[in-house]
Each structure stands twice: as structure tokens, then as C-alpha cells.
Amino acid sequence: MATDPTPPQRITPRQRLILFVLLGAGFMLSADFSILNVALPDVGAGVGLGLTGLPWIASAYALPAAGFTLLFGRLADLFGRRRLFLTGIVLLTAASLLGGFASNSGTLLTARALQGFATAMATPAALSLLTSTFTEGALRARVLGLNGALLSAGFTVGAMLGGTLVGLLSWRAAFFINVPVAVTILLLTPSLISESRVPDRVRTDLPGAVTVTGGLLAVIYAIIEKNVVAAVVGVVLLAAFWLIELRSPGPLAPVRILRRPTVKWGNFAGLTIFTMETAVIFQLTLYLQNVLGFSPLVSGLIFGVPGLAAVAAGVVSGRVIGRFGNRKVLVAAISVQGLSTIPLVFLGDSRVWLAVMIPVLFVSFFGHVSAIVGYTVTATSGLPNDEQGLATGLALMTQNVAITVGIPALSAIAATRSAELAGMHLALSVDAAATLAGAVLVWFGLRPREQHESAPGDGPAAEAGATVSAGAAQA
Template sequence: MASISPTPEPDPRRWRALGIICLVQVMLLLDVTVVNVALPPIQRDLGLTTTGLAWVVNGYTVTYGGLLMLGGRLGDLLGRRRLFLIGLAIFALSSASAAVAQQAGVLVASRFLQGIGAALVSPAALSLVTLLFTRPQERARAMAIWSGLAGVGVALGVVLSGILTDLASWRLIFFINLPIAAFAFLATPKLVSESRAAKRGRPDVLGAVLVTVGLLLVVFGLLEKSNHAWFSFSVLGCVGIGVVLLIGFVLVEARAAQPLVPLAFLRSRNRSIANMVRICYYVGFATFFFSLSLYVQHTLHFSALATGFAFVPFGLVILFSATVMAPRLLTRFGVRTLNGGGLAISTVGYVLLAGLSTHGTYVTDVLPGMILVPLGGGLVLVGSTVAGVDGATGEDAGIATSMNNASMQIGSAIGLAALVSLGSSHATVLQHAGADPMTATARGYAFSFAIAAGVTAFGALLGFAGIRPMAGEGRTVQENAGQRAT
């Protein structure tokens, strides 16, 4: 079928289609964090080690992020709606497998398969949004809704995890995916037309293997830092080989006839910087949910149910920031302010969380960060999404959106592995120096947040200095400034 290019008359089904697509995206992102509160009972039931628990989280995010670019390219070539439906089926089946798993290996393998399904669904979904909304103002609004609900999905994962784990069983956190996937699978063909790129070719499978295996080795090496020395093969060797494979990925992309990421595509300054900004945000984001949920349970002694509700402010704030604040600030000040300013606000939140201690309370030590991190995050998600698809067409929408999503998952996977590992190592050093285990653990969490603050501060500088005004943006900002002056 011929590719569908933007037309002056938008699809009348677009808002209903957006509802279905956003529901699926919420489900995918919910599964990033839904396991965090449930980790203790999962460990008890299946006998997972600490490293195994980390893979329950990262097995999903690594394959999700590593294969997103291949998923986006396959959607461009084979049809975005088709890949969306295939990915949904894989995700639903692997969710069922995770829910009934009786061995640790089955659960971890199921999480890897969930990541594969998500990698097919997510770039196709955002490509469909990009192509359904052809008018700039409507597209900006749709992107704001998409970004806001994405943040809510991540926060909702922690809430649902607490509720289901405390009142029933951790297995329900995977079973809840099945009715959502089934509904979307049946409704999508009625609301979304097929679309694909006009140019055909062979997908870059070698590139996908190199980037995915490279990321897996880097994450594995970083996670092993808590059990081995930096210069051991398990750490430095795996990270080094992973980095070599990632360099090989770049070289392959430069020579491939149909690369996953055409280097010419990366010459867009806004698209490149926007993805770097997203990585910086998500490095801290993954640690935020993993470490803070453990701190609230182990140090503040919240139940699983109370821990889930403790994260409710995050979802409310990021929804308000992305859907109410971001569209207005985007019109008045542009994408540079959203990206740089948003990360600056989140940085303040991480600085406050770096003061966590065993004597802290939820209201004074946790809640300020629970508000500031998502307040800035909503702005970043909208700003980096809009800049990340700047200039995308029907030919390369999948590439733009898959890179946008890949930066999120890659940042989360590497950030979780690196920051949690460094925090654990810091806690071990403190214990050897004579600190009691509870104090050392709390300071380890705080150390992770201090590093997150440094990363997000660097991202804020990138956003302010690197992103340029988009087409027509400068004139709008000047008009608004003139209106305020009069």
C-alpha cells in the first residue's frame, strides 16, 4: 500500500485513535515501574538474587530500548499498524507468561520478550500519532497528551504495584495487561489506517543486534559492580566489549544501505540534542522510582500499599506539567525553555533527595522531590518529543519516533544500572567505615540522587545552549513578548 503523507484534511477518527494509542503507551510504560514495589515478594517467591531483581526491571528496558530503532524501521517498511498489532500480541503473550512464572529464569525471559513486543508497538504508535495529526497546533496538543499520559503510566505502575501486591498477588501486575492489549487489538483496525514509507529496503538487523547486545553488556557490567571490582572482567571487561559493539553499531550505520539511524538524519541539531536531553532526564528517572520505592519501604517502613499511594503526587504533577503548563510555555517561550528549564527544575528536586537519611519523613524529605522532579519532567517530555520529531515526514517518522523512545529506555537502563550500582558501592564503603546498615543504605540512595542531579544539570545546559528555535517559533515568541510589553 502506498505511504500516507500529511494532508490538509485530518482524519476524523484521529482523537479516538489517539485514545487507544495512548492507552497502549500507558500500558507499556506502566510495565517499566510496575515491578518496583513488588520486588520483595517476587524475590521471596522465586528466590531471585539482587542482580536477578535488577534484571526483572532492566530485562524489559534494555530490549525495549535496544530494539526500538529496528521496530521503528520495520514499521516504516512493513506497515506501522501491522507492527503495532504484532507487537501487542507478543506483549500480551509474554505478560501472561510472566504472570504464571514459577522459576526466576522464566520471569526474566518473559520480561525480555515483553521488551521485544514493546519495541515493535511503541515507535509504531508514536509514528501513527505524528501522521494522524497533520496540523501543527493539533499535533502539539496530541504530543502534550501523549507525553503527559506517558508520565502518568510510569507513576501509575508504582501505585498499581502497591495496591495489587498488598491486596492480592504480584502476579496481577502482569495479568492486567491482557484486557488492555485485547481491547486495543480489536479497536485499532477500525480507527487507524495502514501507513508505510514509500521507499522499501531490507532492515538493518546487524545494527539492531550490535546496539542491543552492546547495551546488554554495558548494563550487565555496571550491575556487576556491586559484586566485583571495577577492573574485573565482569565489570570493566563487559562494559568495554559493550562499548566496542556500540562503536561497531555506529560504523555499520555509516555503511549500511538501509541503516536504522541514517547519519544524515542525526545532522538535525534539534533532533540530536533533544534525544541527549531525554537520556539525561531518564538516567535519574529510573533511579528515582527504583531507589525511592525501596527507601520508602525499608527506611520509612511504608507498606506496599502505602508506597504505591506515596507516588500519586508524581503522576498528578507530571500530568499537569505536560498537558497544562507545557503547551502554554511552548507557545510563549519555545522548545529551548521547555528542555533546559524543565531539567533545571528536576535538578533541584534531585538535590533535595540527595539529603535523604534514616531520620527523614515523607513530607519533608520525599515529597518536595516527588513534586519538583515531575514538574520539570513534564516540560522535558513535551519539549524533547516536539524537538525530537522536528521535520519528520511519512518517510522517516518511524526513525524519529523510535529514537525518541529509545533515548528514554536507554537512559533508564544505563541510569538504573550505573546509579544503583554506585549507590550500593557507596553504602558498602560506609559500612566498612563503621556506619550501621540502615544509615549506609539510606546514604547510598542519597548518593545515587546526587549523581542524578549532576546528570540532569548537564542536560539542562544542553537544552538551553544546544536547541534552536523551530520554524516559526521565534516570531511567536517575539509577538508574545510584544504583547506582554504593551
């Protein structure tokens, strides 16, 4: 096993500032997704949006965030990661101002869609700037651990902050709070972070970009609206994308990268992790407000207390991955997430059940964030620098798609029961079973391969625990 000098394991003062900017941006973008979720009725009432239109406040954001992440991740590689990151933050600032001043539902939904586009631009660029700033190995695993902690904390704090701002001020404050943070990022980034891109720009794969973006949008829309025609169109477009990538001289997503076990099974793990946990949080939000009768503010605070475990998990899990390897940590964390859902199946209609729910959420959030870190490290391991934007784009696309489809999928399962509590029990049972099944598949999918076929550079990554095996990065 090769020995590595100690300096790469230390974070320099300049890198700390870069972390502050990029992790702060990730935290803000993560919070932006959830900040309105616990206060949808207030927001809808403020712009005249009826009950049936409320889900579109989230969906208008999630559709472009999921559909365009892969495209913008690749464009970041080709045209400059810092440039696309700054463009996304500028767009987020403008969209937040538009949403804060919205006087009707059309303007509000437009603002949320623009926020989704901004997220699709900024998040893969920020993550690829992180992975290209810190070399693959234990140090990158630690950094991605912090990133995972702050992403999860952003989601949790967004729920808390949304309820607090709406309760104390107005729903408009949930939009305006982004502006000073975004302006700070825009001021600091140019002097701290240098431009990063592929040295030799290749021609943009326009047919691939159109088919994958259209296919993802159609499939996600089909799941949200239960539209069969959209589902068929989406599948056809995604199949066309696959064929285009096989023949394109400059593919948007080279098929060879999709054949890597780390990329393939890392993203499958991400799909399982985010689909299932997002649905759990949504079901429990309905449980707290509709069954136990808590306000949005109190509901946000109830999620916020266990959210401390999420921060701890992000700090710890990167180090644990460096010691035990991401395969073991990833599968163990997914298993914890699935097993911790089982006690929630038995929640009743009395507030005394909070004594069960809150401790279980501590365990669940710890497992969830540990799994996020494991999947992010796995999905971006063993790849050259010029493919980091693509790898991070794939990982974030998986995350955004999962967040978007998890809620409607399990809500449809819950709707098969007439009583709300019984529907929640059924949905959570399916959630637990699917999560544990996903853990088993990931364990076998990431089993070690033959070392003689491994790609160059696998040794240090495996040595630091950032890849599953020496052969995990093979083409």
C-alpha cells in the same frame, strides 16, 4: 511568518478515538515497566528467585526494550507501523499470560523478556503513528504533551497498582491486568488506524541492525553487571555500526539524521531526563521502605499523590511549547527537575521528612514530564514522514537505555558509602549536578543556526514552537 488555517488545530472525532487507542497503549506499556518494581520481594518469593536475582526481573524487561527499539522503529517505517504495533500488542498479551502463570524463575524471566520485546515493537510504532497522524506544529505538540503525561502517569500508576495488586490479590494479577486492555486495543485498532509506511521499501540494513542491537545489549549489560569485557564488546559494535551506516546504501539510521541538532540534542536531553529521574525514584523507594519502614503499598501511594502533577504537566506543557518554543521550555523543565532534587539531599530518618519530600516531588514530577514532552517534540521535529519511525525509535531507545542504566549507575555511587542514608544523599547530589549540567549543554546545543541553510518545512514548525529554530532541521 506564514499563516495557518484553524482546522489543523482541531482534533476530529476520529482522531480522538485514535488518540484513545495509541495513548492507552502507551500508558499500558509504561505501567508494565514499573508495575512489579515496588513488589520485587513478593514476586521473587513466588517463583523461588533469590535476593541477588531480583534486579533481573526489571533487567530482563529493560534489555530487549532498550536494545531493539531502534531496529523495530525502522522496521515499522519499512514494513508497516500498524502491523508492527499490533504484533507488539499480541506478543504482550501472550507474555503477560505466561508471566501470570509462571511457576519458576526461568518462566518468569522469559515472560519479562518477551514483554520487553513487545514494548520495543509497539512503542516506536505507536509514537510514529501519532506523529504521522498529527501534522507538525502546535497540534502535534499538544498531542505529544498528552502522550508524555500518560507515559509518566503510567509509570506512577504502575508503581501504585503493583503495590495494590500484590497487597490485595497476588503478584500474578500484575501480569493478568494487561490482558483485557491489550485485547481492547487489538479489537479497535484495525478499524480506526490505517496502515502507514514508507512508500518505497528499501533493503533492510542487516549489518547495521545486528551491530547496533548487539552493541546496545552489551553496553547495557555491562552497566548492569559491571562487566568490563561486555563494555568493550559493546563499544566496538557501536563503532562498527557507525562505520556501516556511513557506507550503507540503505542505512538503518542515516548518519545525516544524527547530525541534526534537534535529533542529537533532543536525545541527549532525553538521556539526561530519564537517567536522572528514574534513579531518584529508585533511591526514594529504598528510602521509604528501608529507612522509613513503609510497605510497598504505602510507598506506591506516596509516589501516586505527586503523580497528579505529572498529568497536569503533560496537558499544559504542549501548549506552552507552542507559545514559547521547545528550547526554552525543555531547558527550563530540565532545570526544574534538577533543582527540585537538591532538597531531597537533606532527607533524614524520621517520617516527618515526608512533609518535605511530597511537595518537592510535586515540583519534580511537573518538571520531569514537561521535560519529557519538550524532548519528544524536539527529537521528532523537522523530519519527513518517512523518517518518523526512525526518529521516534531513536527517542524511545534513548528513553529505554536511560531508564535501564540510571538505576545501576547511581546505585553504584550510593554504594560507596557504608550507611544507606549517606549513600542516598551522595547519589542525589550527583544526580542534581548532572541534571543541571545537562540543561546547560542542551541550551547551547540547541542555539539557533543560520536560517539560510534550513531545511524546507522548518517555517511552520518553528512558527508553532515545535522546532528550536529555522535551521534546526538541516541535514
